[in-house]
């Protein structure tokens with residue numbers, strides 16, 4: 036199968052890793068005599084704009100017909116972090132199109148790459164892409180939030196409560212910009228955890244999974260995910276599997292500091308399911324209702340405080356990569 040590769044690059048991802056990764060992989064396309072075009076995202080939101088333009092006049096869905104007739108097949112290769120992937124796939128979702136994509140991780144967290152088992156080394160990830168003969172089917176989470184009337188997809192997770200408050204504090208702090216300059220972006224998360232941990236209160240939620248309803252009085256951290264990782268490598272839902280059309284939902288209750296630290300210790304050993312204050316659901320459909328206003332986060336992009344009536348299901352996405360290498 037012959038391809039024309041459309042490289043959409045966020046050079047700012049991973050505090051500049053995007054640029055380094057691009058400088059490393061673009062010459063490899065030329066060396067391998069592959070045909071390609073390069074698009075640089077030059078400002079926040081430009082990645083979505085480029086994706087929209089390519090969706091309108093260049094990219095094709097993967098069907099029996101296009102795979103035979105389109106030679107070369109136009110394949111979008113996204114180079115950036117989880118947020119770049121989020122922007123592009125949400126653009127496609129809003130346009131109601133479903134194109135296969137390839138991905139080279141260049142972010143700081145790279146949870147998605149971890150979640151699908153794609154190498155976080157850019158050159159190896161490119162080998163994963165070039166060695167594929169068929170696209171892999173993976174499951175994103177698609178959501179509908181009734182109160183703000185928003186819908187979209189997430190490539191990693193949707194969080195309400197503590198994780199979202201941490202993301203909000205980090206994304207809106209001046210320290211992040213300064214620390215990023217010195218490649219110390221993860222330190223800004225630590226500052227934010229210390230800032231919001233004691234401020235975030237427990238809040239009531241209603242959880243509806245396929246055929247079951249549960250009320251929790253003091254939810255603290257609520258995260259719906261399609262693979263194990265969040266927060267840059269924390270295996271919050273170790274049994275989640277992106278190949279399965281299921282949602283894993285994790286709730287940690289507001290408990291005393293010692294119990295939270297105990298759960299944090301269990302997390303490092305992937306044994307958190309042993310704690311009775313750590314709730315875990317696996318379901319094909321999920322509804323979460325919070326009547327109190329809370330921060331939300333979607334793949335590390337934060338939303339302002341609001342009440343939630345959130346419905347989640349899974350959505351198939353074709354990914355061009357060979358994960359057996």
Ligand SMILES: Nc1ncnc2c1ncn2[C@@H]1O[C@H](COP(=O)(O)OP(=O)(O)OP(=O)(O)O)[C@@H](O)[C@H]1O
Pocket residue numbers: 045046047048049050076077078079080081082083115116117118119120122141142143144145146334335
């Ligand atoms: N040239 C640019 N300058 C600044 N921001 C950009 C640029 N191009 C895209 N963006 C924005 O950057 C955000 C995505 O960054 P991304 O998540 O990929 O990197 P990261 O935060 O370093 O990685 P990770 O999410 O893996 O930690 C998106 O909101 C996107 O619109």
